[in-house]
Amino acid sequence: MKFGTSWSAGRLTALAPFALAVALFVVTGALLPGYASLNSLRSLLLLSSLLGIASIGQTYAIIMGGVDLSVPAVIGFADVAFTVMYGHGVPVWLVIPIILAAAIAIGLINAFVSRLLSVNSLIVTLATGTIILGAIWARTRGNMFGILPDWLVGMVSTVGTTGPIPIPGSASLWLVLAAIAIFIERRTTLGRWTYALGANPRAARLAHVPTLTVWATVFAISAGLSSVAGMLLAGFSGAADPSVGDAYLFTTLSAVVIGGTPLIGGRGGYARTIAGCFIITELTILLIGLGLDVPAQQVCLGALIILLVGLYGREPHISTQI
Helix, strand or coil: CHHHHHHHHHHHHHHHHHHHHHHHHHHHHHHCCCCCCHHHHHHHHHHHHHHHHHHHHHHHHHHHCCCCCCHHHHHHHHHHHHHHHHHCCCCHHHHHHHHHHHHHHHHHHHHHHHHHCCCCHHHHHHHHHHHHHHHHHHHHCCCCCCCCCHHHHHHCCCCCCECCECCCHHHHHHHHHHHHHHHHHHHCHHHHHHHHHHHCHHHHHHCCCCHHHHHHHHHHHHHHHHHHHHHHHHHHHCCCCCCCCCHHHHHHHHHHHHHCCCCCCCCCCHHHHHHHHHHHHHHHHHHHHCCCCHHHHHHHHHHHHHHHHHHHCCCCCHHHCC
């Protein structure tokens, strides 16, 4: 009987973020005229996709028992690097691999320093992010002028399409990446190892889970996808801005937590984070539509996080169930 009750509570908790996302959509549609129009839906998908892509690696890191605070800096790096390099005539087929390779290298550094020196990933990634932003300003001296290709701007335009499909290219890219992310976490050895480390690191090591390999892979994914979000944000903002990712420190963590993946790791998943991304985007649109300023928006979002963490916090850590 106890097991059945626990299973039922777990199912309700898993469905809660999706139900909240739908409820917010209905409420926002009722309060803001025109919210359910095609252009508004495109905007919702566009903004959610930018957050969603940046949140994939963060979800993996938290499931594993870590956290990646270098996400905003990597986003800013990719934004500036793409704009400046392309503006100096470097072909796009070369710009993208260079940025991805550099971002993956940052992720690997985060993982190796954290594991080999036994330093909490929060400290390591925060330090790495600070170094990256400092290096950007030191290298550019504030001279960040450049241009962007039309196709990139089109991918993050609310009137953009994906071929005959009337949704922005960034949303289509998010759909593909989300499907891959969910497949990895549920159907691959890497996914099982990631959950194992988050559930019980000591037991995972005794089971010969290659801890360093998993950490390196997860943080490489996080940095790589953060750079993808940064390149898309370059097209969205239309200019090189190293601070463009600042808001994504809080929102990526919020999307993961609101979606129901606990910071203690071991359970949750990216499907829940998708719901979290829509909740944050819908709530932001609603609050802006109601005329609330940024501080008031942060208060409301913080209150929502406390409310939902109170709900999710009733679930025992997976290590107490095995």
